[in-house]
Amino acid sequence: MFEIINLIYRYFSDTLFHETVMRAKVIGMKKMWSYNNPVRILFGNDGFASIASLIDGRTYALVTYPDAPFQTLTEYLTEAAGKPLIVVNDIAPNPDCMLLSEQSARFNSVTSRPEVIVALGGGSVIDSAKVFAAAAGDFGKVLRHLETGSGGSGLSAIPIIAVPTTAGTGSEVTSWATVWDEQRGLKFSLVRDNLYPEIAVIDPTLMLGKPYGLTLATGLDALSHSIESIWNINANPVSARHAVAAASTILADLPKLLRDLGNLDLRNRIAEASLNAGLAFSNTKTAIAHNLSYPITLGWGVQHGIACSFALPTVLRSVIGVGGFRETALKQIFGEDLGHGADNLTDFLASLGVGHRFADHSIPDAACIKIIDEAFNGERGKNFIGSKESFLKAATQSGVFNCNLNN
Numbered sequence: 001m002f003e004i005i006n007l008i009y010r011y012f013s014d015t016l017f018h019e020t021v022m023r024a025k026v027i028g029m030k031k032m033w034s035y036n037n038p039v040r041i042l043f044g045n046d047g048f049a050s051i052a053s054l055i056d057g058r059t060y061a062l063v064t065y066p067d068a069p070f071q072t073l074t075e076y077l078t079e080a081a082g083k084p085l086i087v088v089n090d091i092a093p094n095p096d097c098m099l100l101s102e103q104s105a106r107f108n109s110v111t112s113r114p115e116v117i118v119a120l121g122g123g124s125v126i127d128s129a130k131v132f133a134a135a136a137g138d139f140g141k142v143l144r145h146l147e148t149g150s151g152g153s154g155l156s157a158i159p160i161i162a163v164p165t166t167a168g169t170g171s172e173v174t175s176w177a178t179v180w181d182e183q184r185g186l187k188f189s190l191v192r193d194n195l196y197p198e199i200a201v202i203d204p205t206l207m208l209g210k211p212y213g214l215t216l217a218t219g220l221d222a223l224s225h226s227i228e229s230i231w232n233i234n235a236n237p238v239s240a241r242h243a244v245a246a247a248s249t250i251l252a253d254l255p256k257l258l259r260d261l262g263n264l265d266l267r268n269r270i271a272e273a274s275l276n277a278g279l280a281f282s283n284t285k286t287a288i289a290h291n292l293s294y295p296i297t298l299g300w301g302v303q304h305g306i307a308c309s310f311a312l313p314t315v316l317r318s319v320i321g322v323g324g325f326r327e328t329a330l331k332q333i334f335g336e337d338l339g340h341g342a343d344n345l346t347d348f349l350a351s352l353g354v355g356h357r358f359a360d361h362s363i364p365d366a367a368c369i370k371i372i373d374e375a376f377n378g379e380r381g382k383n384f385i386g387s388k389e390s391f392l393k394a395a396t397q398s399g400v401f402n403c404n405l406n407n
């Protein structure tokens, strides 16, 4: 008797469950989402002093810049943690295949592979360190993977301690690196789950003394990372919360910091905002504003942080009415009237000397359509929840460039 009752109960329970699932599918209830970031984060003004204990007796490679402040930091680290097995200190902006190949080969000059890489610098340093970690002396296998998409499982993975000295890259909490090929006019993205740094050490004192232009460009890069993670097909409620916190702080505090570059409290706030932006886009990647930026950086030499942020007001106008948690997040940042918010964002950028028109960055109208077409067809463009038509409409209405929509 008990078994029969149990069977009847299970039948109705299963039927109810099945019907509930089907109903959820029919009425389009929220699909399942997940958020993951495995990077341990140490944040604070004493962060740099802890690196030796984080190395913890392991052999290490140091990747950094050649400039005087980095030489001083290198000496300090060497005293505290012992001599690095390898030092790569000629990192250039926008890491390029040619230099990366030569730098990667230096890992063959030692008999044993370093057990950990310390990346001390901006986004270029941390991205380069990820390439070295994957290459382990053989950049050719990284390049083949970038060009063909195959061979990923054959790449290496040396743990990385990422110590950003600018607030903007987010690379300290992501699993990818941007690799440029200036000669061929290409930009690649090296993405591997095992390239998440082991630890991110964020010490805002290392950001003190960074000049106005670098502080501006990196701060705007972080702003772009945060907003791009919202108008993104991969957005989720957790990434959106990180993004709202990041963008709101940057809009409020970046202009104050640019007027007071030595203010450690403001450096802390922007560093934390940049970290939040990194945590947001670590799960979504970027979207259309970044895909617009790459040819502009390659072809016209516009700094990444400027190139990926000047179009943000136009993109914002084009997604008005998107609905759901994405629109809620955008309204938390820009206010209930997103059209007015786009005007304010335009004014915000203008007040920092960043025009919202292509022409403001010396890009001729004739080049715009090609840049836009390619951006929407690119990988990051496909992350964008909006449409090219809405973008073109918004761009034309706000005078971002002159184009004939019938073309």
Ligand SMILES: [Fe+2]
Residues within 6 Å of the ligand: 221, 224, 225, 290, 304, 308
């Ligand atoms: Fe960026």
